[in-house]
Amino acid sequence: AQSVAQPEDQVNVAEGNPLTVKCTYSVSGNPYLFWYVQYPNRGLQFLLKYITGDNLVKGSYGFEAEFNKSQTSFHLKKPSALVSDSALYFCAVREDGNNRLAFGKGNQVVVIP
């Protein structure tokens, strides 16, 4: 079975400081990993994905994530947070051969001006 854990409910960070949102996963086979962002009353917007290749993945809006197979992690990072980055962030995984995405519970990110 595939699953995702996002251990923190909320991440608070000062504007301009580095932002990290944690994600660990569990799959039976090869993982496909995704990060999405959701603003209030909106659908999910794709940020980035890891399928294969380089462990460091760069995505939209200056975000990046590093795939770490030994730690089964895929933490989302941004070097300098903006107030507009305040939103709900979801990590998701799909194992090879499975048609469905498994989502984490989400992390509320609050960037303080």
Place this chain on the structure above:
Amino acid sequence: GAVVSQHPSRVICKSGTSVKIECRSLDFQATTMFWYRQFPKQSLMLMATSNEGSKATYEQGVEKDKFLINHASLTLSTLTVTSAHPEDSSFYICSARPSGGAHNEQFFGPGTRLTVL
């Protein structure tokens, strides 16, 4: 980029009525679409997988007679909440996977807020 739309964006209805939500892929064809439900400050819960031309596959615990799904074409899937009750109030989000595209791609609609009085 691939765009998925949902209509309506929000709907308020009386208890006992039925509500239909449309999910459209605007610039691509989608053999497979997914319907999710999201409660406030919670994650997305997959309700069903909708396949064009065949019956939807429902997740455990989701009543197929309550949540009717029709995937009539490669660009349209509909979710009908039948005999809606206040506990059906939620945010419903669809996503679409491009036909013949990378198996990992999935694009999400903007969601529909359903409120049942």
